[in-house]
Amino acid sequence: MLTEANESPAVVERLLRGQARVIGEVGAWLRDHPPALVTMAARGSSDHAATFFKYLMEVSTGIPVASIGPSVASVYKQRLRLPSAVHFTVSQSGASPDIVALQAAAKDGGARTVAIVNVADSPVAREADLTILLGAGPEKSVAATKSFITSAAALAAIVSSAAGDTGFKRGLDALPEALSRTSMIDMAASQEVIAASHSLYTCGRGTGLGIAMEAALKCKETAGLHAEAFSTAEIMHGPLRLVERGFPVIGFVQDDMSFDNNCEAMQKLSNLGARTITFSSKPASGLSVLVPSTGHGLLDPLVALLPAYRLIEAVTRQKGFDPDQPANLLKVTETM
Known part of the structure; x- marks a missing residue:
């Protein structure tokens, strides 16, 4: 897991x-003939990349993005009506029967289809109108790392092209170098907090939400920690009830229009006794993990994920687990 995560900067550069x-x-x-709707199909980590993309696309272009449950096509056999839509399938393997069925249903319903996959000779790749190959190489660890970061980078590149924003393009060009510079970040203090816990929250807003969801999944599947991801706004509702002294909260706080609200929320959690760990390019409350910036705040949560992966891998080993072969899980899960 650690070796593969550390390959991410080079893989992203090669992809772009x-x-x-x-x-x-x-x-x-998306730019020349904007669709009324963009739809997504993904499972697991890939679905978190889709959430990252959703905020990027909606904030940057105003085109709404909706995730369609794969079972709508695979189990319920419902026809889809997607005239003028663009449908994205995000998958490391491109082989799960439910996302294959949903892509076919989207195409039958009038959508143009795009596959973002790591396996070139896969059903999703073969049947899509256009295919973006991640080129991440073999990923032997059950926990996806470099394929997630590369999927998210591919989706970000699509948004950059659709938006035609020069600032966005500069941030995207800076992404591989920003990822590389995370290797210098010391995660020892954060590791001590997380390794001593049994349950935690992760949170973020905008593009930080999908990254928080991905971090929570990795805490569960590798370190065996009960971790839940929430919008930093949503955590202030019912989830706040569980926050007590010493309860860990990992926040992804990017330098964009959500920054002040996110900082206020993390400070409130800290005031309630939470052990807060904040990944941001700017100092924040609690344990502040400073991450390199791409110069474009919407992209920076993806940079923050790489040191978070390293943190979770280290915690997993400290707990005596194998992050590459977690109990009960397989690398490729084929669902209907």
Whole structure:
């Protein structure tokens, strides 16, 4: 897991260079003839990349993004009505029968289809109108790391192309280097907090939410920790009841229009006794993990995820578990 996570900067750089033509073509679909709706199909970590994309797309272009439950097509056999829509399938393997069925249903319903996959010779890749190949190479650990970061980077590149925003493009170009510079971050203090816990929250807003969801999943599947992800706004409702002295909360706080609200929320959690760990390019309350910035706040939660992966991997080993072979799980899960 750690070795594969550390390959992420190089893989992202290779993706942005090698898949630029196809990414530009997908971006042109969205820019030149904006669809009324973009739909998504994904499972597990890939679904968190889809959440990251949802906020990027909606904030940057105003095009709404909806996730369709794969069982609508695979189990319930419902036809879809998606004239003028663009449908994205995000999958490391591109093989799960439910997302294959949903892509077919989307195409039958009138949508143009885009596959973002790591396995070139997969059913999803073969049947999509356009395919973006992640090129992440073999991923032997059950916990997806480099394929997640690369999927999110591919989706961000599509949004950058669709939006035609030069600031966004500069941030995307800076992403591999920002990821590389996270190798210098010391996570020892944060590791001590998380290793002593049995339950925790992760949180974020905007593009930070999908990253918080991904971090929570990794806490569960590798370290065996009960971790729940919430919007930093939503955590102030019912979930606040469980926050007591010493309860860990990991926050992803990017430097964008949500920054002040996120900081206020993390401070409130700290005031209630939570042990807060904040990943941000700017200092924040609690244990402040400073991460390199791309210069574009919406992209920075993806940078923060790499040191979070390293933190979770270290905690997993400290607890005596194997992060590469977690109990009860397989690398490829084929669901209907």
